[in-house]
Amino acid sequence: MLASLFHLARPLIHRMDAEKAHRMTVMALASAPALKPAADDPVLTSEAFGLSFPNPVGLAAGFDKHAEAIDGALGLGFGFVEVGGVTPLPQPGNPQPRVFRLAEDAAVINRYGLNSEGMEAVARRLAARRGRGGLVGVNLGANKDSADREQDYAVLARRLAPLAYVLTVNVSSPNTPGLRNLQAESALDDLLARTLAARDEAAAGGAPTPVLLKIAPDLTLPELDGMVAVARRRGLNGMIVSNTTVARPATLRSAARTETGGLSGKPLFAASTQILAETFLRVEGQFPLIGVGGIDSAEAAFAKIRAGATLVQFYSAMVFKGPGLAKEVKLGLAAQARRAGLTRLTALVGRDAAAIARGEGL
DSSP states (O other): OHHHHHHHHHHHHTTSOHHHHHHHHHHHHHHSOOOOOOOOOGGGOEEETTEEESSSEEEOTTSSTTSOOHHHHHTTTOSEEEEEEEOSSOBOOSOSOOEEEEGGGTEEEEOOOOOBOOHHHHHHHHHHTTTSOOEEEEEEOOOTTOSOHHHHHHHHHHHHGGGOSEEEEEOOOTTSTTGGGGGSHHHHHHHHHHHHHHHHHHHTTSOOOOEEEEEOTTOOHHHHHHHHHHHHHTTOSEEEEOOOBSOOOTTOOSGGGGSOSEEEEGGGHHHHHHHHHHHHHHHTTSSOEEEESSOOSHHHHHHHHHHTOSEEEEOTHHHHHOTTHHHHHHHHHHHHHHHTTOSOGGGGTTTTHHHHHTTOOO
């Protein structure tokens, strides 16, 4: 039903300003009664970060920035939802317009600049839905004008860890000047040390909230080596690969391809999947990975799993394919596992990582 309604409404939606359409979608999900999706095929059950996920398909950060539509998003069938990026203090982000559809390329360019209602607004919403179920992660970011960005992550971890199942340290957004500098090995080590200490303080002797690191797809392999080494040394629970890219593939056709910002959607798929495979090989099974970037079908999601992802996320593809995509991807993944005679899809995680890292098998 949702898929049919979207395809009828899509021409009208795509005549609207992209950010206004996005905002309208979030508000619709927030205000409508949440759907109750059908039970997931048990073959999709996935274990990661000490948690059990009913299916491996998640909604990526950036869709529900302010934690307003969590229940509505879970009702679409996602196995987990990541809200944010959240900053300690409210900030407006970059001037509008700052979101652009590249319809010919099934892509989006955004330069939001971590617009956020701030940590306290998100904390109130997360606290208000306690007990409703569903796995919710929070993506953490630093304020643009912060004098101590490393401390911003510690402040966020201390406040939000008791309210989330997972925290993501996002140092890979291309739209906050200087933020990607925190991906450098020495800076990252200090940032993670402070964030994990704050997370542990918030746990007060209980089980600490898992902390993940989200990286850019534009890293060189030596840079990736350094980030993985820090993540392993600091005992992180996982990594998310990857954020949007500042690259502009020569294949882009849309007029908006010249806009500045992070490119997401289909053109990101190959590069993000290759860096995912490279990350999987370096992690050597120490922790699970979430694969993000260019997923628009069950086949694309399955490629991420073959490259090393235990879980996957998407967001941009829903701009073009609508809210029924989560269900479509889940059904396709379950069919892949059944055809392989498996009782768990996770048996295929990383199966083709070495080949994909070489640029083969996609």
